[in-house]
Amino acid sequence: MSTDELISQIRKKNSFLCIGLDTDLSKIPPHLLEEADPIFSFNKAIVDATHHLCVAYKPNTAFYEACGIKGWEALAQTMEYINTKYPEILTIADAKRGDIGNTATQYARAFFEDLSFDAITVAPYMGRDSVEPFLKFSDKFTILLALTSNPGAFDFQTKRIEGKELYKQVLETALTYENSEQLMFVVGATKAEYLKQIRAIVPNNFLLVPGVGAQGGSLVEVCRYGLTKDIGLLINSSRGILYASKGKDFAAAAREQALQLQKAMAVEMDKI
Numbered sequence: 001m002s003t004d005e006l007i008s009q010i011r012k013k014n015s016f017l018c019i020g021l022d023t024d025l026s027k028i029p030p031h032l033l034e035e036a037d038p039i040f041s042f043n044k045a046i047v048d049a050t051h052h053l054c055v056a057y058k059p060n061t062a063f064y065e066a067c068g069i070k071g072w073e074a075l076a077q078t079m080e081y082i083n084t085k086y087p088e089i090l091t092i093a094d095a096k097r098g099d100i101g102n103t104a105t106q107y108a109r110a111f112f113e114d115l116s117f118d119a120i121t122v123a124p125y126m127g128r129d130s131v132e133p134f135l136k137f138s139d140k141f142t143i144l145l146a147l148t149s150n151p152g153a154f155d156f157q158t159k160r161i162e163g164k165e166l167y168k169q170v171l172e173t174a175l176t177y178e179n180s181e182q183l184m185f186v187v188g189a190t191k192a193e194y195l196k197q198i199r200a201i202v203p204n205n206f207l208l209v210p211g212v213g214a215q216g217g218s219l220v221e222v223c224r225y226g227l228t229k230d231i232g233l234l235i236n237s238s239r240g241i242l243y244a245s246k247g248k249d250f251a252a253a254a255r256e257q258a259l260q261l262q263k264a265m266a267v268e269m270d271k272i
Contacts, residue, residue: 040078
């Protein structure tokens with residue numbers, strides 16, 4: 001997927017919603033546990049109910065890895081279903097990989113080629129040679145962790161080194177990498193007050209923003225500082241949509257939650 005295709009989809013749907021498919025067997029409706037593949041059954045129902053309201057799906061791979069081979073099979077089946085039935089939707093592997101050289105290349109092949117994801121989250125701690133192997137894949141996005149929404153983010157990300165916060169150095173350095181136009185960055189919604197400074201460094205790159213809703217982030221505040229003329233944001237919501245109901249109406253309840261976010265995003269887009 002190209003950036004232009006993503007922007008076109010955002011404008012068509014009046015939405016920049018990304019739905020996190022963090023499928024937890026302990027939280028899905030109990031009746032689905034009787035299915036042969038409860039994870040895929042849950043994902044399929046969520047996707048069918050919300051695809052017209054979002055522009056991206058983001059499976060967090062930890063939830064699938066925790067279920068062993070059956071989890072990976074469910075992830076592969078989910079990806080095949082989305083890519084076949086809703087190919088216009090961006091797919092993000094929330095895998096937070098971060099190794100160097102050949103290892104990074106193998107991670108990229110696993111997610112970009114075997115599972116056919118459009119994007120992957122990557123930790124930049126090991127530097128250029130842990131990021132550029134992902135950037136060698138054309139029409140794929142690498143989403144670097146920049147300023148995350150968790151409390152522990154302040155342990156390192158905002159520390160000053162030679163007078164400048166580490167997350168700013170990550171942003172500035174990443175722009176020097178080969179094929180940096182394929183970069184996106186993770187910025188937590190609970191750090192909305194930092195977005196103005198972040199936009200001064202990366203005015204055009206898309207930002208993946210988790211933390212709206214369950215983690216307390218404000219959509220309005222994120223949009224105030226983060227929106228660009230081409231939108232430039234993917235706002236992620238996971239638990240608030242996935243687990244809106246534990247009954248047989250779970251997909252309809254998820255659709256309603258996604259619809260409320262989409263409507264709020266349309267209002268923000270009208271302000272541009």
